[in-house]
Amino acid sequence: MANLTLRQAARSGNCYKVALTAALTGTKLDKVITYNTVEKETRTPSYLATINSNGKVPVLQIGENVFLPESNAAAYYLADGSDLIPTDRLQRAQMLQWMFFEQYTHEPAIARLRFMVGFKGLDNCTEEEKASVPGKRKAGGAALDVMEKHLSTRKFFVADKVTLADVALFGYTHVAHESGFFDLNDWPNVRDWCERVKGLPIYVPME
Amino acid sequence: MANLTLRQAARSGNCYKVALTAALTGTKLDKVITYNTVEKETRTPSYLATINSNGKVPVLQIGENVFLPESNAAAYYLADGSDLIPTDRLQRAQMLQWMFFEQYTHEPAIARLRFMVGFKGLDNCTEEEKASVPGKRKAGGAALDVMEKHLSTRKFFVADKVTLADVALFGYTHVAHESGFFDLNDWPNVRDWCERVKGLPIYVPME
Numbered sequence: 421m422a423n424l425t426l427r428q429a430a431r432s433g434n435c436y437k438v439a440l441t442a443a444l445t446g447t448k449l450d451k452v453i454t455y456n457t458v459e460k461e462t463r464t465p466s467y468l469a470t471i472n473s474n475g476k477v478p479v480l481q482i483g484e485n486v487f488l489p490e491s492n493a494a495a496y497y498l499a500d501g502s503d504l505i506p507t508d509r510l511q512r513a514q515m516l517q518w519m520f521f522e523q524y525t526h527e528p529a530i531a532r533l534r535f536m537v538g539f540k541g542l543d544n545c546t547e548e549e550k551a552s553v554p555g556k557r558k559a560g561g562a563a564l565d566v567m568e569k570h571l572s573t574r575k576f577f578v579a580d581k582v583t584l585a586d587v588a589l590f591g592y593t594h595v596a597h598e599s600g601f602f603d604l605n606d607w608p609n610v611r612d613w614c615e616r617v618k619g620l621p622i623y624v625p626m627e
Numbered sequence: 628m629a630n631l632t633l634r635q636a637a638r639s640g641n642c643y644k645v646a647l648t649a650a651l652t653g654t655k656l657d658k659v660i661t662y663n664t665v666e667k668e669t670r671t672p673s674y675l676a677t678i679n680s681n682g683k684v685p686v687l688q689i690g691e692n693v694f695l696p697e698s699n700a701a702a703y704y705l706a707d708g709s710d711l712i713p714t715d716r717l718q719r720a721q722m723l724q725w726m727f728f729e730q731y732t733h734e735p736a737i738a739r740l741r742f743m744v745g746f747k748g749l750d751n752c753t754e755e756e757k758a759s760v761p762g763k764r765k766a767g768g769a770a771l772d773v774m775e776k777h778l779s780t781r782k783f784f785v786a787d788k789v790t791l792a793d794v795a796l797f798g799y800t801h802v803a804h805e806s807g808f809f810d811l812n813d814w815p816n817v818r819d820w821c822e823r824v825k826g827l828p829i830y831v832p833m834e
Contacts, residue, residue, distance in 0.1 A: 517701075
């Protein structure tokens with residue numbers, strides 16, 4: 421495989437997903453470059469022109485000239501052909517189901533609250549961000565409810581073994597409490613599933 | 628393949644993506660069941676218990692007992708093994724990159740504005756929804772800018788032929804004007820790409 425560079429931000433669950441996928445698949449990341457997103461280092465003209473016109477991390481750089489944004493797409497690239505992606509057609513689609521659930525329903529609530537309240541501080545948030553807090557609290561709780569119900573009869577999200585669905589959902593779930601709003605003891609199946617992920621043989625923690 | 632039922636809402640771009648994928652792959656949908664989401668028909672106890680605990684459409688029902696939510700996962704299931712999904716590892720990941728961009732960056736701005744302003748009416752929106760309009764206008768324009776730049780050197784999003792990335796992004800892009808905020812003449816590459824999708828041999832319009 422060509423040289424791999426992970427362009428990331430510290431403590432970002434989206435970036436961590438890619439690093440965790442690399443670890444679980446035994447893929448070496450040749451280089452890691454960390455940006456300060458609060459200082460808008462991923463919004464500079466050169467970053468937007470060359471690395472990601474959408475101004476976000478993570479970006480998985482493959483060789484010199486290929487830049488792959490979107491955490492779940494970068495994770496899929498790394499895991500393609502590995503045990504993390506089911507070979508069964510339905511199971512593969514179910515894995516993607518949970519990965520899209522994560523980006524559409526889970527991340528905008530749970531990860532955004534963690535960023536706004538836990539990192540940036542509510543006092544530094546815009547009026548629009550402040551107005552979004554009650555809705556995001558409700559949406560985040562509802563997302564955890566959906567996960568809790570699904571895990572009532574399963575050890576992992578799909579196929580009863582770890583897949584990219586688990587990696588994607590674990591990224592921000594295991595740090596959901598950092599917003600101050602979610603205590604995983606209220607979702608015991610989710611809490612126990614987090615422990616199962618942490619117990620995987622080649623688990624690496626978020627830096 | 629088992630009997631396929633599409634559970635959908637009228638004029639939903641997310642549901643249309645699944646129907647368009649079925650058409651483009653020559654897959655027969657045996658049954659289509661339409662819900663009124665404004666009347667909360669996808670939030671009933673029986674819907675939540677059996678069909679989708681996340682309370683959304685589309686859901687692709689496969690046979691009697693398998694329910695697959697998330698538009699892009701359902702489209703992937705239908706298209707798996709077809710020309711709509713590249714066999715090249717990088718191109719497959721790039722296709723997913725645009726599908727996740729669609730769900731995380733594009734849909735929450737462009738599709739939500741269309742729903743709030745074009746369908747529900749701003750007067751019927753909550754204060755939180757009203758407060759979100761300026762941010763969504765900005766985010767929607769930025770998403771179209773990203774697409775415009777990418778399409779400046781390409782006919783389709785990945786691999787220079789139609790893939791699920793195009794299907795996913797077309798769903799809400801071609802009706803973006805229905806919010807009253809976006810005129811695709813301001814994004815001519817995007818406008819021309821929409822025309823290319825509409826010109827595909829087995830294209831079916833949104834109902």
